[in-house]
Amino acid sequence: MDPKNAARKRIAVIPGDGIGKEVIPQAVKAIQATGAAVELTDFDWGADRYLRDQTTVPPDGFATLARDFNAILVGAFGDPRVKTNIHAKEILLGMRFKMDLYANVRPVRLLDAALCPLKGVEPKDVDFVVLRENTEGAYTDAGGVFKQGTADEIATQEDINTRKGVERIIRYAFEYCRMHTKLDGSPRGKVLMSDKSNAMTHAGGLWQRVFKEVSAEYPAITAQHMYVDALCMQMVRDPRQFDVIVTNNMFGDIITDLAAGLQGGLGMAVSGNIHPGKTSMFEPVHGSAPPIAGKNEANPFGAILTAAMMLRHLEFTQEADRIEAAVLEAVRQKKTTRDIGGSVGTREAGEWIVGRLSS
Ligand code: ATP
Secondary structure (H helix, E strand, O other): OOHHHOOOEEEEEEEEOOOHHHHHHHHHHHHHHHOOOEEEEEOOOOHHHHHHHOOOOOOOHHHHHHHHOOEEEEEEOOOOOOOOOHHHHHHHHHHHHHOOOOEEEEEEEOOOHHHOOOOOOOHHHOEEEEEEEOOOEHHHOOEEEEOOOOOOOEEEEOOEOOHHHHHHHHHHHHHHHHHOEOOOOOEOOEEEEEEOOOOOHHHHHHHHHHHHHHHHOOOOOEEEEEEHHHHHHHHHHOHHHOOEEEEOHHHHHHHHHHHHHHHOOHHHOEEEEEOOOOOEEEEEOOOOOHHHOOOOOOOOHHHHHHHHHHHHHOOOHHHHHHHHHHHHHHHHOOOOOHHHOOOOOHHHHHHHHHHHHHO
16 A cells, blocks of 8 residues: 555654754654644654764665655754765755755744734734745755865856746745635735846846746736845835745745744744645754754744644644644743743743643
8 A cells, every 4th residue: 555545644754963853852742742643753864874874865765755754844954063064965955856845835923922023013914924946046056166275266156947946936826825814814815026136137037027927827816026135124124015925945045034033033933845746844944053952942833833834734734723822822821942032941842832732
């Protein structure tokens, strides 16, 4: 039988490095406390394994994930002992590129006004999603260095934009807008494409043309455009105006850290790496955070809310709702780590959520 059709959905769990190894166990406990019909399998991919036997991704690793699992829950990669960061690149970018997970979905939601650094901003004011192209752009590492180490050194970093890649992420944005509601239940209705086509005319021109074409197929959805520098300012001045934002790989990476700031910081932000119909991967937006790793200080809520996003993707809607409600209550009662104003540790915050889900 196809393992993906088993009674229990199969989830691969890859905690990775640094705080990934602390926050993912809390997310796993939360999933288990909901009683969702899932089977979780641990993978030890990360710096420890790489330093032990030089393996980044075992042979057939990505094929196994795609064939045998319904979803993948990932922590973070990056370890000061691996200066080249080769394992992080091969595992994380490998998963995105080789499994063709082209839509990086980053919902930006404010759970509680106290978490937002802006004055007078309520949860209803921050409820948008950033769809970041995830398989091309400036992150394919195409390019090279010539005459390295000399006064004449030349470095190029190519920004790769294919018609197919641009079109499918823009179409994904319109479909996302059509199929999702806001937190208050009202329909979504606007897709904003952000680029820097005034300065980067070749790639930007392709994005502009494709956006115009695809948006014409969705007359019920308002199509907007904003240069990415203006977008950064507007996200801080008036986040209420945003609904669905679609952009390229690098701009998406940058603006979602800014967006995380609106939600209470990197410890609260969630993401999914999705290719409709294929095994998709879910990870908190934060990295491995070496300065706080191993200290029981990391905020586990980004990982726990990421688990909820994954459960929702797997159609465990009630379980996802319950996790989100528990995290909201923890934030209200300040059962949180220090980064968002509480005083408990990673494990204690996770245990509070489990207690809430089990009661
Ligand atoms: P990457 O490039 O791998 O995404 P990064 O350089 O953007 O990583 P992070 O590892 O995400 O950086 O973290 C930067 C800083 O943000 C950390 O050193 C830490 O202070 C804070 N931070 C990140 N995640 C968390 C978290 N879950 N809880 C508390 N603080 C966090």
